[in-house]
Amino acid sequence: MSQPTVLASDYFQSYAVVGLLAVVGALFVAVAFGAGRLLRPVVPTPEKLLTYECGVDPVGEGWAHTQVRYYVYAFLYVIFAVDSIFLFPWATVFAAPGYGATTLVEMFIFLGFLAVGLLYAWKKGVLEWT
Amino acid sequence: MNDVLDVALRLVIVFAVFMVVPLVVGQAEHKVMGHMQGRLGPMHAGGFHGWAQLVADGVKFAQKEDVVPANADRRIFQLAPAVSLLPYLLVVLVIPVGRGEGAVGQAVDAGVFFVLAVMGVGVLGSLMAGWASANKFSLLGGLRTAAQLLAYELPMLLAAASVAMAAGTVSLHGILDAFQWWWLPWQIVGALVFFVAGLAELQRPPFDMPVADSEIIFGAYTEYTGLRFALFLLAEYAGIVVLCGLTTVLFLGGWHGPFGGDGAGWVWTLLKTAVLAFVVIWLRVSYPRLREDQLQKLAWTVLIPLALAQIALTGIVKVAIS
Numbered sequence: 001m002s003q004p005t006v007l008a009s010d011y012f013q014s015y016a017v018v019g020l021l022a023v024v025g026a027l028f029v030a031v032a033f034g035a036g037r038l039l040r041p042v043v044p045t046p047e048k049l050l051t052y053e054c055g056v057d058p059v060g061e062g063w064a065h066t067q068v069r070y071y072v073y074a075f076l077y078v079i080f081a082v083d084s085i086f087l088f089p090w091a092t093v094f095a096a097p098g099y100g101a102t103t104l105v106e107m108f109i110f111l112g113f114l115a116v117g118l119l120y121a122w123k124k125g126v127l128e129w130t
Numbered sequence: 131m132n133d134v135l136d137v138a139l140r141l142v143i144v145f146a147v148f149m150v151v152p153l154v155v156g157q158a159e160h161k162v163m164g165h166m167q168g169r170l171g172p173m174h175a176g177g178f179h180g181w182a183q184l185v186a187d188g189v190k191f192a193q194k195e196d197v198v199p200a201n202a203d204r205r206i207f208q209l210a211p212a213v214s215l216l217p218y219l220l221v222v223l224v225i226p227v228g229r230g231e232g233a234v235g236q237a238v239d240a241g242v243f244f245v246l247a248v249m250g251v252g253v254l255g256s257l258m259a260g261w262a263s264a265n266k267f268s269l270l271g272g273l274r275t276a277a278q279l280l281a282y283e284l285p286m287l288l289a290a291a292s293v294a295m296a297a298g299t300v301s302l303h304g305i306l307d308a309f310q311w312w313w314l315p316w317q318i319v320g321a322l323v324f325f326v327a328g329l330a331e332l333q334r335p336p337f338d339m340p341v342a343d344s345e346i347i348f349g350a351y352t353e354y355t356g357l358r359f360a361l362f363l364l365a366e367y368a369g370i371v372v373l374c375g376l377t378t379v380l381f382l383g384g385w386h387g388p389f390g391g392d393g394a395g396w397v398w399t400l401l402k403t404a405v406l407a408f409v410v411i412w413l414r415v416s417y418p419r420l421r422e423d424q425l426q427k428l429a430w431t432v433l434i435p436l437a438l439a440q441i442a443l444t445g446i447v448k449v450a451i452s
Contacts, residue, residue: 028145049198051263076280080284080434
């Protein structure tokens with residue numbers, strides 16, 4: 001059972017370099033912000049710390065209520081995102097010997113369901129705002 | 131010891147590329163936009179055609195006061211620029227520039243998947259900025275960013291999946307090894323969808339609704355000053371480099387070229403990336419901004435159906451020839 005262990009370590013080695021680069025990036029940001037602190041002036045005034053709103057004093061709270069029109073899109077997105085996760089592993093094998101046309105048709109049926117769903121949302125007027 | 135040196139060298143090169151190439155694109159944008167609009171662009175800084183303009187900008191940004199509004203969510207507000215910048219650094223690491231293992235920062239097996247996942251994280255930075263600023267305009271910009279991500283992530287994923295199907299692998303190296311010249315016409319629809327969706331994810335004109343300056347000041351970045359604002363700008367240009375590089379690798383054959391052989395592979399990659407970056411700038415000069423609902427409509431009723439059609443075409447052709 002030694003072989004899988006070797007494979008796993010190879011696999012994670014490439015991500016170790018990715019992790020290392022993430023550390024380098026974090027260091028860069030920390031150094032930049034640290035150096036910035038030394039270079040820049042700090043002269044806070046109450047006016048400066050006000051929320052900016054077209055140059056006049058802000059009205060009401062910043063965390064305002066807005067109409068979230070996007071939630072339907074969020075639903076659509078989740079449905080399709082799950083689908084595309086399935087697509088990638090399928091994409092690597094579907095043309096391999098032993099799969100071929102049947103596998104392709106299966107995916108078409110799956111995509112067909114999704115397309116009908118999108119069409120339904122479209123017909124229902126979900127994708128129109130005005 | 132050699133391994134350590136090798137890795138260190140790669141990290142340094144990747145970091146240098148990440149710092150320099152976006153600035154080159156930014157300077158090119160200054161000059162190209164200037165000439166397209168019948169003016170000269172920056173001419174003063176550095177002497178020769180204003181080549182040091184962005185360096186001067188950087189010095190200016192570093193000296194500016196760092197203002198965090200009293201009402202803002204302080205920590206989140208301060209971290210947001212880093213969150214939006216660093217994902218692009220990680221993507222630069224895995225983009226292969228030339229043939230073979232030597233010409234990439236680090237080959238990752240799940241290349242396409244890794245790249246798309248990490249790029250999605252960058253948008254979180256804008257969301258954090260929009261929410262943490264406690265500013266109505268920032269909040270609107272943040273929400274628009276979110277809606278744009280939801281709409282355009284999908285066509286991008288689907289178009290990339292089409293290439294993965296054609297190559298039978300999700301590794302960026304594997305895709306380039308399998309590339310044939312006739313993939314160009316075969317995947318052209320996917321390429322267009324990928325590029326347009328990528329532009330929208332970067333919030334570049336004509337998809338810059340989230341930062342529409344005439345409506346919501348500067349969207350999620352309204353309250354930012356100095357260095358943090360500069361990091362957001364750097365993220366935008368790094369995003370252009372990454373998008374153009376990825377489009378090159380996935381759809382235009384990367385280091386493959388009509389002549390020049392293997393040794394010149396990296397020249398082809400850079401050339402194609404540069405041409406695409408020029409197109410990005412060109413589009414900014416040419417097109418007016420889309421309205422928010424037009425933007426959603428374009429994604430859901432044009433790009434996604436096109437991407438699905440491309441997947442069908444790819445699947446049928448692939449099964450037919452194998």
